[in-house]
Each structure stands twice: as C-alpha cells, then as structure tokens.
Amino acid sequence: MHDNSFGRRGFLAGAAGIASLVGLTPAQAVPVADGVAKFGFPTGNRLRVLVTGDAGTGTRTQWAVADAMRAFHRQEPVSLALGLGDNIYEAGPSSGTDRQFADKFENPNAGLDFPWLMVLGNHDTSSVLPGDGGWLLRGNHEVEYHANSPRWWMPSRYYSVRVPEHNPVVEFFVLDLNPLAAYIPPIFSPYWAVDGQFMNEQRAWFDQAVAASTAPWKIACTHHPYLSNGPHGNAGNYEGLPIEPINGIHVKRFIEDHVAGTCQFLLSGHDHALQVLEPTIASKGTRQLVSGASAKVVGAEDARHSGANPTLFENYHELGFMVLDLTPTAVDLRVFTVDVADAAPTEAFARRLA
Numbered sequence: 001m002h003d004n005s006f007g008r009r010g011f012l013a014g015a016a017g018i019a020s021l022v023g024l025t026p027a028q029a030v031p032v033a034d035g036v037a038k039f040g041f042p043t044g045n046r047l048r049v050l051v052t053g054d055a056g057t058g059t060r061t062q063w064a065v066a067d068a069m070r071a072f073h074r075q076e077p078v079s080l081a082l083g084l085g086d087n088i089y090e091a092g093p094s095s096g097t098d099r100q101f102a103d104k105f106e107n108p109n110a111g112l113d114f115p116w117l118m119v120l121g122n123h124d125t126s127s128v129l130p131g132d133g134g135w136l137l138r139g140n141h142e143v144e145y146h147a148n149s150p151r152w153w154m155p156s157r158y159y160s161v162r163v164p165e166h167n168p169v170v171e172f173f174v175l176d177l178n179p180l181a182a183y184i185p186p187i188f189s190p191y192w193a194v195d196g197q198f199m200n201e202q203r204a205w206f207d208q209a210v211a212a213s214t215a216p217w218k219i220a221c222t223h224h225p226y227l228s229n230g231p232h233g234n235a236g237n238y239e240g241l242p243i244e245p246i247n248g249i250h251v252k253r254f255i256e257d258h259v260a261g262t263c264q265f266l267l268s269g270h271d272h273a274l275q276v277l278e279p280t281i282a283s284k285g286t287r288q289l290v291s292g293a294s295a296k297v298v299g300a301e302d303a304r305h306s307g308a309n310p311t312l313f314e315n316y317h318e319l320g321f322m323v324l325d326l327t328p329t330a331v332d333l334r335v336f337t338v339d340v341a342d343a344a345p346t347e348a349f350a351r352r353l354a
Helices: 008-012 060-075 100-106 136-145 197-212 247-260
Strands: 047-052 080-083 117-119 159-163 170-174 217-221 264-267 274-277 288-291 311-315 320-327 330-338 345-352
Touching: 008 100, 047 060, 047 288, 060 320, 117 170, 170 197, 197 247, 274 330, 274 345, 288 320, 288 345, 311 330, 311 345, 320 345
Parallel strands: 047 080, 080 117, 170 217, 217 264, 264 288
Antiparallel strands: 047 320, 159 170, 274 288, 274 311, 320 330, 330 345
C-alpha cells in the first residue's frame, strides 16, 4: 500500500471517529473493525485482476455476471478485483451498515474471496434523483463499510494500492471525481467545489503519489470516463450538454492535467458497456478502458454510439467483465461477455496491450 494513501500506522490507528468523515485525507483512512479479517493482497509478481463496474443492483443480471466470474475464478484464480463505481444502485447506502451492502455486494460476490478495490460513482452519491451525484456526503457510508467487510476495500474516498506492497508490479490510483460532474452541483458547500478543499487536496495527493510510484504499471480508476463512445460520451461533452459541470468539462481537465501521460491505463465505468479505446494525442498515451456492464447494458433507446473515438473493441448490448493479467513487463487484457441464461463467460476479445 502506498505510504501517502493509508500507511500501516494510519491504517491501524484509524480516524478519530468514522461517523464524521468529511475532510479525511487518505493518510487518515478508516481502520478495520475488530473481528473483520480482510482478504489479503497477493505477494507474487503475476497478478490477475477482475475489472467490473456498475454492478450493484442485486438483480438476476448482477448474479449472472458474478456466477460467470466465479466460473472463471475456478479455472484461473484471480488476485483481486476492481469495482468501478455505482456499487449500490439506485441512490447509494443510507449508512455504513445498510442491508444493501449484503444484497448488492456481499451475497452476489460470495466465493470471490479476494480484495475488491472500490470506486465511488454518481449513483452512490444521490440526493433528489438516482444518479444525480447531489449528496456527496452519502459516499462516506461506503468508506465506513470498509471497516465491516473482508472484501470491500475503500479506506478513503480516494486512495492508492501497490501490489505487491514491496517491489510492486502495479499501483492502482482510485479517484473520486464525483464533485466534478454532479448533476446537482455542490453550490452550497465550498468544500466540494471544483476548486475547493476536497478536490485541491486530491489533486496534490495524486500528483505526489504518482510521481513517487516505483511500479512499472500505473492504473488510474474512476467512475466517470475520459473517453467513451457510449450514451454518456466523452468528458467535456457528457450527455451532449453544454452545461457545466454536468458536461464533465472539469473531469476532462482533471484527466488531461493530472492522469494523462502519468498512468498507462485509465479504467472507468458509468456507461453500461465494454470498450477498449485507443489512446489519443490528448491522453498522452494513456489508454481508456470502460467496463460498466456488470449488471446493466445500454438500452436501444439510450444508444448514442458516436464512434468518435477509435476502439479495439466495443460492445453495448451484452453483460460482461474484463480481466487484466499483469507481470512486471506485460499487460494482457481479455473481455468476457455473459449470457444471463447460462451465466457462462465467453471470451470476446483478447490482446496484449503493453
């Protein structure tokens, strides 16, 4: 684990009280509750990572994808997983002990017994309308849940994890960009503003953490994508709207100013699709992957596949997940689709990306 994110001292000592988490930095990460034994991170230099997103429905479709991941895990054991946001549909949890954590995370993922690095999404932080991102404080309940689950890994709203901790193969940088793209902007709380304390501290933390990282592979994880051919579209033009901040212009600026060129990969959900996009000049070599089809797919009425971004693979009508195999010198990607009828994984794409 990265010293700037949640070092052992800060992790064990914990915060002064997890009921009030506003303003906590990654160094003040939430401690694990007594009696909760976390699944351990791998120590070898060959890692296999499930990449999921937009999963937390508790419905048959989520269970079908989880069944497919269990089948895959039996054949090819997995090291850890990524949950790229919208973990608790439709409006997020109401507390750190909300029953929805069991119904929409623990029970569907039973047997997938490894750490799940979790990202906050807009549906995790809803207020008036599901997905409006207007109650950013609600996301703190998912941070609180880190203390209660052996799988769920979210000690802070943004954090990094080196795997393995010493001589890492990869470092994951989990970011919370919800304040930059909320449908209901945080106009009454300067803390959450685009240039407020939360985002300024996150920018400074990320710049320092990524510069200090010794991992050969650096992977940023967000809910909102930088590039997408799905209905949400590219950052700066989300929903095809000219209105700031919901058009994602501040997400675009954050990625271009901080992530582009510093990480080889950017992993996101939000669009309920599977996309392997090509790097662009603006992304400075950083490749965008979108894996948001772990419970929902893009409906025909929502399809807006602009084709504006070149891709190696894209699928908008099938459930699925991705698998990254990482060694110190290579990154291999596989994309699996899932048929709800048989809940079996079907390899739809495979490519060495680096």
